[in-house]
Amino acid sequence: MEPEVIVSETNAAGIRRLTLNRPDKRNALTREMFDTLIHAFTRSPDPAERVTVLDARGTVFCAGVDLGQRTEGGDPEGASPLEQLCAAIAAYPLPVVAVLQGHAIGGGGMIALHCDFVVASADARIGNSAVQLGLVPAWPVARAVLERARFAKAAELLLLGDLIDATTLAARNLIAAAVDASQLQTTADALTARLAANAPLSLRAIKATLNADDRLHSDHAEVLAAIRAAQLSDDAREGVLARKERRSPVYRGM
Structure with missing residues (x-):
């Protein structure tokens, strides 16, 4: 029996894939799925990794938290598993690309919007219906949506609770593409x-720079050190040389 989250090893191109695999339940997230995903985004990346792809099987990307076993808390400060996962994705040191073959609802929408890039099927819809259930998204999650969507669209997503089609979100630059x-x-x-x-x-270094804000409590000294290390790296010299020689660079992460 396959796991409910399939974690694939980093391939030769430097791409790691995490696949939600509970299609019969619209990929609603159980505690075990949260644990797997949180671990996948809090562990140190494989040295060969460059990008993580988050996708799903079935017709729905993710219907959010499984209400049949809805979980509260999880750490000493009371952060929910959804809040922990969203924070881990946002803070992950390498780019994360969400691929939405179907709707991303509730927590599923919030997870997608915490990824660095979202590529969605044009008929997919994204939204958070918490307000329609008498619930409220966690403060850091709602603030992250506000930062990405600005007030008007964030209010539409969170206060109305309706799903918004991917084409509209792409036209407003809230996701990378709707195709x-x-x-x-x-x-x-x-x-x-x-x-x-x-x-x-x-x-x-760029991901650290983008995350260097009060919401993620990033240490700006570490960000500056990461930028400096990248600028002085062998890869930086290789990139400049390859451009001069009109060839593809060969990066080694050094």
Whole structure:
């Protein structure tokens, strides 16, 4: 029997894949699925890794938290598993690409919007219906949506609780792309290949820079050190030399 989250090893192109695999339950997240995903985003990346892809099987990307076993708390400060997972994705040191073949509802939508890139089928919808259930998204999760969507669209997503189609979200630059379902995998593969072709130290430093805000409590000294290390790396010299020689660079993460 396959696990409910399939964790694939980093492939030769530097791409790691995490696949939600509970299609009969619309990939609603159980505590065990949360544990697997949180571990996958809090452990140190494989040295060969450049990008993580988060996708799903079935017709729905993720219907959110399984209400049949809805979990509260999880750590001493009371952060929910959803809040822990969203924070871990946002803080992950390498790019994360969400590929939505179907709707991302409730916590599923929040998870997607915490990824660095979202590529979605044009008929997919994203939203959080917590308000319609008498619930409220965790403060850090709601603030992250506000930062990405700005007030008007964040209010529509969270206060109305309706799902918004991927085409509209892409037109408003809230997700990377909304494409015909037949082009979804090709588009996602092209994006991840472009990301994976970049220097790993640069990817890490830029991701750290983007995360260096009060919400994630990042240490700016560490961010500056990561930037400096990337600038002085062998990969930086290789990148400049390859551009001069009009060839593809060979990055080694050093």
